[in-house]
Amino acid sequence: MIRSEILRDIAPIIRDHLVVCNIGLPSQELHAIDDQPTNFYMLGTMGLASSIGLGLALVQPKTVISIDGDGSVLTNLGTLPTIANNVADNFILLIIDNGSYGSTGDQPTYAGKKTSLAAVAQACGCDNVVEVQDKDLGPALQTAIDSRQMTVIVCKCDSGNIKLPVITIDPVVIRDRFMKAVTR
Secondary structure, X not given: OOHHHHHHHHHHHHOOOEEEEOOOHHHHHHHHXXXXXOEEEOOOOOOOHHHHHHHHHHHOOOOEEEEEEHHHHHHXXXXXXXXXXXXXXXXXXXXXXXXXXXXXXXXXXXXXXXOOHHHHHHHOOOOOEEEEEHHHHHHHHHHHHHHOOOEEEEEEOOOOOOOOOOOOOOHHHHHHHHHHHHHO
């Protein structure tokens, strides 16, 4: 499976939760698959979806799912010790690990070589780290949501992109509708 197929599979699971989605193609894919006011699409700032999601989880009670990529997490490895040391049991970090920088042309990442982001997260002190193959993500994600324990899920999948237009919703509108969803 590629990332867009994974997002299509998990869309019904994440629909009722607050979602902070990684920049570029992941946000475009989620927007095309299941646009919701509860989805915050990152239109810039590579590597910060996980940090923003954690910050949001720390200040309100709803379940927050950050969908990040291996390339983005690798550009901000400081997010993993920050997550480990600031536990929010309503936070799930989903790292879709396709071994590439998908939004910039599928250049390989080190996660596609020798680096295990699950092992890095554990070494940083994250207590609940799960690595799954793409086909097993749905049940693992639902288990993490139901557990009400902060969880890092690394989902291994194939690299590949689908052609999509950019998100045309004004960033201010994305922000405002998401803020309303947070306070509902």
